[in-house]
Amino acid sequence: MIAKVSKQASQEQLNEIVSIIREEGVQAHVSHANDGIIVGMIGNVTSALQQRLQQHSVVQAVNKVSKSYKLASREFHPENTVIEIGDVRIGGGELVVMGGPCAVESAEQIDEIARLVKAAGGQVLRGGAFKPRTGPYSFQGVGVEGLIMMAEAGKKHGLLTITEVMTPEYVDICAEYADILQVGTRNMQNFDLLRKLGEIRKPVLLKRGFSATYDELLNAAEYILAGGNKDVMLCERGIRTFEGYTRNTLDLSAIPVLQQLSHLPVISDPSHGTGRRELVEPMTRASVAAGADGLIIEMHTDPDNSMTGDGVQSLFPDQFARLLRELEQLAPILGKSFNTAKAPAEQFAVSAHA
């Protein structure tokens, strides 16, 4: 349920309303819309409570939320959620670029890539320490060691870090080392993992399941939000369709749809979304044009020898840097800001493919 409160309500009146709600053991969440204040309620809103609220002078209406998810919905929380981590703000108009390898392979590798991500203007270092792999005989990631290597590389080069967590028991250690925890596409409905992520106070990037509907993605986010963790960003990473030329079909309509249904920031992953290096650049541009709040892009210094075999979708460092300079031009036209580092172009090694 939501209570719509007049814009003219004083802070005192608003506090009164919140108190009335909490007295009944119901949670109250205050949010500001253009035309008033929304007080969202989670819990057993009795008809007695509804009546009490309706009789309050500044309450204009008490309504049901039409969606099965509440905290994630735009109805319940009209303002955009802006996630602040250090001096990076996600969802607030600044384009955020997360770059790095599919997997952390060694301290040297992640350090070198971190340097290149920073030099190109990225704000977040991505890298997997634990890797979800289709078969048990594939490289499964370097584990906790990788978390430490990545944390050090991030700190040294002034980057935030993001890494995937695959199981509830690893949430705490991942949260210790990384700034953002990622839920992978295969785990979008791993409900115990989601519940555990609701208990921590680190931002979570929740990837859409490769065959999940928008509604299912928002319900998955609701599991995390319902646990009290408000810092959730959603990620479109491609869906599974009949078209086999691309690894997935990047569904860019997801970006405006999710922003309309929800207040949470939306990130696009053109690397997994296409599975082909040559499509990352145009689909990054298209993601920004569709309104994405940020991007997560694979980049590798030696993609053809990456340990996960995912190099085929990783950019070379100079492609990554060039792409970010393009975004610098594009972002302002689309009402976003993005500034690449002032790094001279020369620092990017000339690679054979250029």
Added chain:
Amino acid sequence: MIAKVSKQASQEQLNEIVSIIREEGVQAHVSHANDGIIVGMIGNVTSALQQRLQQHSVVQAVNKVSKSYKLASREFHPENTVIEIGDVRIGGGELVVMGGPCAVESAEQIDEIARLVKAAGGQVLRGGAFKPRTGPYSFQGVGVEGLIMMAEAGKKHGLLTITEVMTPEYVDICAEYADILQVGTRNMQNFDLLRKLGEIRKPVLLKRGFSATYDELLNAAEYILAGGNKDVMLCERGIRTFEGYTRNTLDLSAIPVLQQLSHLPVISDPSHGTGRRELVEPMTRASVAAGADGLIIEMHTDPDNSMTGDGVQSLFPDQFARLLRELEQLAPILGKSFNTAKAPAEQFAVSAHA
């Protein structure tokens, strides 16, 4: 098969090569790549002919084309195809916008919409005279009358026209009245229709079947090209997936993929691709950012009362005009040109939804 000819070849030498090929009853198609000249061959290229070509001083190589489609492939024809109709050039760096109603409903309706399309800066008027409808009891279009109404509206307002043709027997009459013929998504593999379109000399916009692969789309284009009609443009209009929130999933990766595999211009249809008015604007921008050569967008003066019931995806005239002004900003950043008419904003009726 293709023969690669040295850049240094004289026109005389090139003519010689073409003659050698044609003597054997094989078609020869000349195209210019950055690093040489490509002579594509369709027909029975015997090993004797191959040898004769290989012995020619300016022939560098004779190779098989790796795709099942030939004339549509970038290998066979490295240069972009630019379709020129009057002073509009499609595929040559100028963004082309086709706008108009789902169906022609009356002379007044199409005239008024043509005026608004022109005023907003569009170059082509779209409108269906014959409508493919799921069920036999739905409005099936006004027929030949509609063709005439649209032709008159186009001429009066200085717009080209595009209309859908559904069956081989109507190709000639549609070609008489319209500047571009459109093949709808359900007819992408109506091979007799494609063959008939190969015989005419009017440009064709070929929509991707809603479950067709890129390969199937390019093979469908090959049917038209093989008939001798070189002016084919491809259109991404959304594919059918499990996601039901949008009418289709607009697959924007199709744009760079098709441009890589083929030399034909690629148009995006964000109206059918999403089926929701509020998504047309962001997905139009994303289409341009992905590299589209043009757009086909539904616009209606009274969408809620459109005769096809497709109004839910049609823009209001002022939304259409605003969107085109946005494209004017966006296009140059992406290496494209687009100029809206100098029409003052006031001429767009204020509509209730604004």
Added chain:
Amino acid sequence: MIAKVSKQASQEQLNEIVSIIREEGVQAHVSHANDGIIVGMIGNVTSALQQRLQQHSVVQAVNKVSKSYKLASREFHPENTVIEIGDVRIGGGELVVMGGPCAVESAEQIDEIARLVKAAGGQVLRGGAFKPRTGPYSFQGVGVEGLIMMAEAGKKHGLLTITEVMTPEYVDICAEYADILQVGTRNMQNFDLLRKLGEIRKPVLLKRGFSATYDELLNAAEYILAGGNKDVMLCERGIRTFEGYTRNTLDLSAIPVLQQLSHLPVISDPSHGTGRRELVEPMTRASVAAGADGLIIEMHTDPDNSMTGDGVQSLFPDQFARLLRELEQLAPILGKSFNTAKAPAEQFAVSAHA
């Protein structure tokens, strides 16, 4: 609209009701349900006509049909449609097996295959004279010659024949030579073809588009029925999904669903539905268990050298014969009848794969 008429109504009373309807220029279709008589109406059923009907002593109710298709719906026509061609009855409890090659290749080929289909117990000979092919350079069928060859083979061996028609202009000639006309998956929404098939009086097998919903299939059938051709059978032939191991995903739920929504017979095509020879046998059995009224199965004497390259899904003659003997066991358990010819097993050539 439908009028429900009491079971006790006399033929005279029923005639009266039909007359009342037809006087108003509305079509009337009479059908018998378990609990009464249904008179379906197509046309402008005015409220005056509704009232007149409701006042008639044997009319129990006048209701709207809830589906967009009418003539195809079970509501409108509760009785099963049974299509009678010669002594074959489709939809009436006898399992019908249509067998033969993807394409007619020569008079000898089709004659030999007809002999084998008949010997195995099949009732209908299938074979394509006109072939829909993804690309223009593939074998497109032998054309009208093929129709004649197949008609002769059918007549000689006592089999009905079915062949695909791809375009309205070929409907008449196909109807001249074949007993059943088939609409292929790519043409399910070729509305001009459907309209033309509504005008003839030969049974039509309408294949589901490979991405068509049940609703779209039934609306496509409605186009044919609305033209006055009542003998339509529906065919499930596999849909396009993300799974690439099989050529299509044979959706057997379609069988009971279509039989529930409609009164038309439902045929299953396990050959195209799987695209793999080794799956044809289990999926034929499963089709019958799901309630199919018949099967259309590819069989070829030399599948590895078939001209369409579809041999990979064709059974060898002895596999076909063995499968039909299995159906003879299975059918009675499922309330169907099926009798194979009394042909001795020896007449099937021993083939290398056995």
Added chain:
Amino acid sequence: MIAKVSKQASQEQLNEIVSIIREEGVQAHVSHANDGIIVGMIGNVTSALQQRLQQHSVVQAVNKVSKSYKLASREFHPENTVIEIGDVRIGGGELVVMGGPCAVESAEQIDEIARLVKAAGGQVLRGGAFKPRTGPYSFQGVGVEGLIMMAEAGKKHGLLTITEVMTPEYVDICAEYADILQVGTRNMQNFDLLRKLGEIRKPVLLKRGFSATYDELLNAAEYILAGGNKDVMLCERGIRTFEGYTRNTLDLSAIPVLQQLSHLPVISDPSHGTGRRELVEPMTRASVAAGADGLIIEMHTDPDNSMTGDGVQSLFPDQFARLLRELEQLAPILGKSFNTAKAPAEQFAVSAHA
């Protein structure tokens, strides 16, 4: 790698070969094919070891396994896996029916349903104690209490029990109370859960992810097998497609395909596979005809008031009993055995829908 050993090899010779392999720290798995003995090897099979094996008199060949999964593959293990639990054998020619409610709701409910499953001839009682739910506010199951209730009902009525486990930490307690552990569709690639299930010694039913390929399903099974748990059965439960009439599209081709690629038993779930009660009966029959080794079917005494809202796909008890009697007729025709209990039909309450 696999070593093919002659049928004529003595047990002593076979032991010798196994010893040679194990000496090198490689696992050896012996299986019997029609034409010889297969010794599968997992680990680092050096070329020295390969040579040593090839020189052994009874070794006919040493080959690579062509699939990414090994232990799950038919190449590696030609014999069918038969899982024996008490006197129930799964995969050995006896049809196994698992029936019960979506969720355990109370001791009385599960006891009554167990009685009805047994009376109808089922061998296994299904029921969820922990429920995966799309949103956090839906009923999440009764938890450990439910496990205990179900174990008691199973024991009382002489049924095995199966229940879903959702997270690694609950594997041990579920294994304590249930006879078979189920991995749900959303957890098919929850790799930590799969690894944990590899460590226990209870049979596991692994459901196909609703958008997982056959290859991905078999790789998921490989995770469990690689941990040492050999008792895995695969379950087809419907895939997600564009067709929205059914909840999922039950892909029955999966049954023969998986049986061909693997030696593991294959179970079909027509309840989730269709999501509609009226389709469960025909799709159960079709599953058996396609070769399923067993079925898992939802049945509820009061489906319209089930706590999960999944009642719409649950059979009424008398429908369940009738269906099992049908299977008793059908199974022998298809080379399977199935005997319903000798319970008189009267014991099934007459329900309103019948």
